[in-house]
Amino acid sequence: MAYGATFHKSSRQLEDEGPAFVYTPENRARFDEIITRYPPDRKRSAVLPALYLAQYQQGYITANAIRHIAELLEITRADVEDVVTYYTMFYTRPVGKFVVNVCRTLSCAINGAERVTEALCGKLGIKPGETDASGTFTLMEVECLGACDRAPAVMVNDAWQECVTPESAGQLIDDLRARGEDALSGCHHVIEKMKAKG
Amino acid sequence: MAIEPVLTRYVREPNSFTLDFYLQHEGYDALKAALAKKPDEIIEMVTAAGLRGRGGAGFPTGLKWKFVDKKVEPRYIVCNADESEPGTFKDHLLMERNPHLLIEGCAIGCYAIGAKVAYIYIRGEFFHVQTVLERAIDEAYAKGILGKNIFGSGFDCDVFVHRGAGAYEAGEETALLESLEGKRAQPRNKPPFPALVGVYGKPTAVNNVETLCNVPSIIMKGAEWYSSLGPEKNGGPKLYCVSGHVKRPGVYEASMSITLRELIEGYAGGVREGRTLKAVIPGGSSVPILLPDQLDTVASFDAIQKAGSLLGSAAIVVLDDTTCMVWLAENLLHFYRHESCGKCTPCREGTDWLHKILHRIERGEGQMRDLDLLSSISGNIGGKTLCAFGDAAVTPVLTTLKHFRHEYEAHIKQGRCTLPAPWRAQHPVGAH
Ligand SMILES: Cc1cc2nc3c(=O)[nH]c(=O)nc-3n(C[C@H](O)[C@H](O)[C@H](O)COP(=O)(O)O)c2cc1C
């Protein structure tokens, strides 16, 4: 919205209105369980988990989702928006099916993270922060993921891929296209665990 | 010094994260033993053991628990599992491979300070770890180890996991409490400290994951055993995160009488073939650099401080001769600029300004007077902000200027980066 003569801040439009939003029955049930973890007069504590539920349901956070959450938590929309705009893991625009987050902080950088990003940019034809034409991949550069011993580390949606090279990064894109999230090898400890469980 | 691992003893066992495995290896015996003692006795034991917080500041845990206002109800344990200090990945290992140890530590902590609820605040990027942790908590409830009347003692304890959403500053304890209350992760004024006014305005002990994981062994083996594991006031087992230019990066458990050399050259295999060591950051991104001639420093809280740096979160980042120190400062200031919570002006504006200057020097577009500007801006941030983030953010600038001023000058004189590393991109991209 332009700041014209008729502009009033109550009419500002920060978030995409999006389609009408209510939780699915499953998500509503999860929400109802989550709020029991906090004191009854402190429902606001559930705002981060509530936003995650909305984001998993719809891919990103819209003004309608914010309104729904604000009503359920009995806080203002501004309270929710304040949180959404602070934390980097919430998206206020549509993103690709796979959000590829390359760690750019020291231990990853000195082990070649920049070259991984460069390879991904070339492969996808986009720059960090952008989504490819097919709407499948969004590329991001993020700060230390806490996986510095397996640098460079990449997080795809909620899963990790470690010790990535420019070559393996390109291959990862092909594999994600072909096999979806199964393509991710993930954290090495998790792999051991899956092996152990068979 | 090498010790029999206490925290990571079983982490390589395939089922180390399951309750069955944990129970087969003396799991929850410490909780049982603790419940047979008075809460004050537990606090006394932890105090006598000399356990110091593993989150960064090394504050005595017993003292922190003593400070918790026992007259006010309810009280809380909040476990800091935000682990966002660059170079740190030890809590990750503990939660993923030994989650019951943390749950046991939380429960004992609750009993000691008279809390009935512990919240584990875990960073949003650790979702795969959170899954393991939540499954472990469910198992514990199912066996009556959490919930009402634990082991028939009359003690009730709930443990909940709370997921963050991408904010380094949420690791600062009061910012973490704000975040847990459903607000932006921006710090509160201290005092009052969380021990008096914490989450929901109630007395709260904020303890790091590794800190709480140390408690069960103190209960089982005693304060004397614990403190004898390391130098005076630096007792117990310690997890070190070694990353960067080493052959075997990883988490290594040792006593705090080990030297940096043993950690870097022994455990981590030293720098790679054909390279030489240039510098070591011993405690995460925010502490002063140590030089190769300081490698024989003992990696304890006190010895590293005496050597002019800090042990912090024991994140040892090793840098070899391919590392440009101007680039390093720029890389870290990019981090701090991005992560500043924005509450105080010197930090919010200053980190951005520092990053801009570093970026232009690194590209060869700097001028000599920029060096004084860097010092002057840093001086106007350090010590002038609400939380310790400000001091942390200027450290990479000041420490590289102090030890590697010649690299800054070379960039400016030659109009280019004088040490373009092989691991950098040919055409650096990125949303700078
Ligand atoms: C900017 C900043 C970030 C911090 N990040 C963390 C963190 O990620 N994890 C942590 O345990 N402590 C972190 N701390 C330290 C906490 O404020 C607090 O001292 C610690 O959680 C206390 O636990 P401890 O006594 O067991 O170490 C951070 C402090 C600051 C100033």
Ligand code: SF4
């Ligand atoms: S020093 Fe920085 S991070 Fe800390 S409160 Fe101030 S603005 Fe926020």
Ligand code: FES
């Ligand atoms: S620096 Fe990349 S995960 Fe820590």
